[in-house]
Amino acid sequence: MNRKTYTFDEAFEASLTYFGGDELAAKVWVNKYALKDAFGNIYEKSPVDMHYRLASEIARIEKKHPNPLSEKDLFELFDRFRYIVPQGSPMTGIGNDFQIASLSNCFVIGLDGQADSYGAIIRIDEEQVQLMKRRGGVGHDLSHIRPKGSPVKNSALTSTGLVPFMERYSNSTREVAQDGRRGALMLSVSIKHPDSESFIDAKMVEGKVTGANVSVKIDDEFMQAVINGTEYQQQYPVSSDNPTFKKNINASELWEKIIHNAWKSAEPGVLFWDTIIKESVPDCYADLGFRTVSTNPCGEIPLCPYDSCRLLAINLYSYVQNPFTPQATFDFELFKEHVELAQRIMDDIIDLESEKIEKILEKIDADPESNEVRQSERHLWEKIQTKTLQGRRTGVGITAEGDMLAALNFRYGTEEATDFSEKIQRELALAAYRSSVKMAKERGAFEIFDAKREENNPFINRLREADPQLYKDMVKYGRRNIACLTIAPTGTTSLMTQTTSGIEPVFLPVYKRRRKVNPNDADARVDFVDETGDAFEEYIVYHHKFMTWMQANGYDLTKHYTQEEVDELVEKSPYYKATSNDVDWLQKVRMQGRIQKWVDHSISVTINLPADVSEELVNTLYIEAWKCGCKGCTVYRDGSRSGVLISTGNEKKKKDDCNCMEPPVIVSKRPKDLDADVVKFQNNREKWIAFVGLVNGRPYEIFTGLADDEEGIMLPKNVSKGKIIKSYDENGNKHYDFQFTNKRGYKMTIEGLDGKFDPEYWNYAKLISGVLRYGMPIDQVIKLVQGMELDSESINTWKNGVERALKKYLPNGTELKGQKCPNCEMETLTYQEGCLICTNCGASKCG
Known part of the structure; x- marks a missing residue:
């Protein structure tokens, strides 16, 4: 069957219209979620096509059950990301016959019984890789591994402990991830494990465990010892009544290390394990294979081995009627109706996942490898399919909570807002469980449901108290799903819901020094935000909603507003004092x-x-x-991911250094001032210069051009650092200036960098800067620049300069894959201080 394909530009333009002119949302959708094959052919023109794909497939499953939802009903729930938003893997994989991949976002793995032999450790490593290649994130626990120094029955005589295996699993993730496109890893360990301190410190060493998140499972006994200032017993095995190894530690000292490392590097996270297990409904069936052992990489789904999570979010903003007005209300009836449907859709997705697993099994059977090679992968997916169908676990969550609260005139973080958020989540829980009970009546309960096992579970008892009839029905009919709810990070899908939540994307024609902003110009949106002053800079992601708030409260969107008037409006807005740094x-x-x-x-x-x-x-x-x-x-x-690592050599990393291969924190709103590096070089006897703006030590923007042209960007030879400052002239036109400190300590400013470079160079620089700004890994930006096919010799010289400037920010040891050393012809090239070094023969090339 010949299916219609679209060029990137066609899909981008259609999506740009769909998202009301939001370029970032359009690019995210085309790059991540549009249906495409392995050759890059695009088969969907806009999210409309995607939502029809999802609706069609889920309707196919619905027809197998009583009272099916129609494709039209489902499309209306999905359309414009308005109500129900399937997340990542389901959105990409449902109805996608071009990929053989799971619909699950994340998995947890782990072997039964004693699993600290090399055979067990290697088996877990293989299972981790097999899952990651299918796009899944993976979590697993290391508490079963013997502590360092323990006797072993092999030639080593004693165990190496946890840390080498942390590195092993981390390296496997980096290997299969292919520059961040696949896989994420969570490693956890019990605080009771004698090596937990080494586990906590492992990520503080440069180059170690860079492919994993780490979290410590902390029990109540440890926390009580911290508060009381008493000792705490570590042991191995951690859950044994007769451990082979015991030691008492100062709980406060270990806790202080956890706090220091978290403050310094944002890890480890902490998992309050006794709370997790006590509250866990699936752990009522622990002896039947549902014992929770770790979490997925983001931590929102504690899981038993070989279970997984599929995620779906409900867009809370869409249930606000008369948003931002004194008459604003939340439509609880529609919300509860849609939650019940969302839970039903999630159950349908389980059946779609089972179909996907069947295709994975067929693919494994058709592989050319021997049965010996294929058997372990096949057995892995058989275990996953069994667990998926046995418990039918789902992950219904929420998105746009902050926008919902603002639209209802609540200020995020206040007691009043918290009360309302709790009420929303309570109603969601009751509606989702009510839906699961109804499905049990129509479709059958999950295989091992037993009300007697759950009768002392705190979460179930909360539901019983809130809705006694729901609990009676649950006891009578059972429940379709072993667990239902989560609140997960919505990631890139939140970019798409922000611009399509039934809000007309209007832009206020603000005037500063009487300069009119063109609302049809994409760049003008950035100007518009800039011109509203510092008080508004925090609210860039909410500019659509801010306009809606103004419109709802009778403000004239065509009026010429002064800066002071805009500042006053911002302070009246429900988004004021509601950013992450404002909230208590x-x-x-x-x-x-x-x-x-x-x-x-x-x-x-x-x-x-x-x-x-x-x-x-x-x-x-x-x-x-x-x-x-x-x-x-x-x-x-802020900034804690950079400058915290201890060098493995004799020199320590400078505080402003950055591991630019680590995922950055996206800072979409450009700060007024950026620290900058100056890179000078020579191409074909011409002197060139690059200014590289930095955020948290990572390249954020780059401007490159001739250093000795008529305009003259002449800097003293010793100047290698300064600031790039965004400024406005007397006509309100935006410019970029470079400021540095001379030998005598005086600040010197070169005004109007944008006017001193060739316009073609400047425009290409804006393109590359946009890619840097939204977090593409540095090595991939370099590949992008290398692959640009440009006509003129001068612009190719510019391209080489950008490539040379960015190489400086590649972490030492970064491998250059796919290229051989011209001297020894071995594929052993790595970057060191921006130069290519052959680790085999020592040959080097800079520039």
Whole structure:
């Protein structure tokens, strides 16, 4: 069958219209979610086509059950990301016959019984890779591995402990990930394990465990010892009544290390394991294979071995009627109706997942390898299919909570807003479980349902107290799904829901020094945000909603507003003082604890903190998270991912260095000032110069051109650093200036960099800067630049200059794959300080 294909430009233009002119949302959709084959052929023109694909496939499953939802009903739920939003893997994989991949976002793996032999460790490594190649993230626990120094019955005589195996699993992730396109890894360990301190420190060493997130499973006994200042016993095996190894430690000292490392590097995360197990509904069936052992990489789904999560989010903003007005209300009836349908859709996706697994098994059987090679992969997917169908676990969550609260005139982080958020989650939990009970009546309960096993579970008892009839029906009919709920990070899908939530994308014609902004010009949107002053810079992602708030409150969108008037409007907006740095962090933790009571899995929330917060604050947040019932906690202090690693050589990394292969924190709103490096070089006897703006030590923008043209960008030879400053002239036109400090300590400014470079160079620089700004790995940006086919010799010289400047930021040791050393012809080239070095023969090439 010949299917119609579209060029990237065709799909991008159609999606740009769909998203109301939002270029980032359009690019994300085309690159990540549009149906395409292995050759890059695109088969969907816009999200409309994708939503019809999803609706068609789910309707096919619905027809197998009583009272089926129609394709039209389903499309209306999905259309414009308005109500129900399947996440990542389901959105990509449902109805996709071009890929043989799972619909599950993440998995947990682990072997039964004693599993610390090399054979077991290697088996887990293989299973991890097999899952990651199908696009899945993986979590597994290391608490079963013997501590360092333990006797072993092989030639080594003693065990190496946890850390070498952390590196092994991390390296496997980096290998299969192919520059970040696939796979993510969570490694966990019990605080009771004697090597837990080494586990906690492992990621603080340069080049170690860079392919994994790490979390510590902390029990109540340890936390109580921290608070009381008493000792705590570590042992191996960690859960044994007769451990072979025991030692007492100072709990406070180990806790201080956890806090310091979290403050310094944003890891480890903490998992409050006793809370997780006590609240876990699936652990009522622990002896039947549903014992929770670890979490997925983002931490929102604690899982038993070989179970997985499929995610779906409900767009809360869409249930606000008369948003931003005094008459704003939340449509609870429609919300509950849609939650029930969402749970039903998630159950349908389980059947679609089972079909996908069958195709994976068929693919394995058709592979040319021997049965010996294929058997382990086949057995892995057979275990996953069994667990998937036995428990029918789902992950219904939410998105746009902040926008919902603002539209209802609540300020995020206040007690009033928290009360309402808890009410929303309570109603969601009741509606989802009600739907699961109804499906049990129509379709049958999950295979091992037993109400007697669940009668003392705290979460089930909360449902019983809130809705006694629901509980009676559950006992009578059972439940279709062993667990239903989560709150996961919505990632790139949130970019798409922001611009399509029934909000007309209008842009306020703000005037600063009487300069009119063209609302049809994409760049004008950035100008518009800039011109509203510092008070509004925090709210760039909400500009569509801010306009809606103005419109709803009777403000004239065609009026010429002064800067002072805009500042006053911002302070009246419900988004004012509601950013991550404005919200009371303790209040956010308590809010998470209150909402957690109505989520049967967990909540993935990172507390974002400014750079100058103390370790004491992180300590307070973690302890409060435990006290108020959170199942886990993670913090991120601004800039903490850079400059924290200890060198493996004699020299320590400088504080402003950055591991530019690590996923960056996206800073879509350009700060006014950026630290900058100056890179000077010579091409064909011409002197060139590059200015590289940095955020957290990582390239954020790059401008390159001739250093000795008529305009003259002449800098003293010793100048290698400075700042790139965004400024406006007397006519309101935007410019970029470069400021540096001379030998005498005076600040010198070169104004109008944008006017000193060839316009063609400048435009290409904007393109490359946009790619850098949204986090493409540096080595991939270099490949992108290398692959650009440009006509003129001068612009190719510019291209070489950009490539040379960016190579400086590749971490030492980065491999250049696919190219051989011209001297020894071995594929052993790595980057060192921007130069290519052959690790085999020592040949080098710079520039």
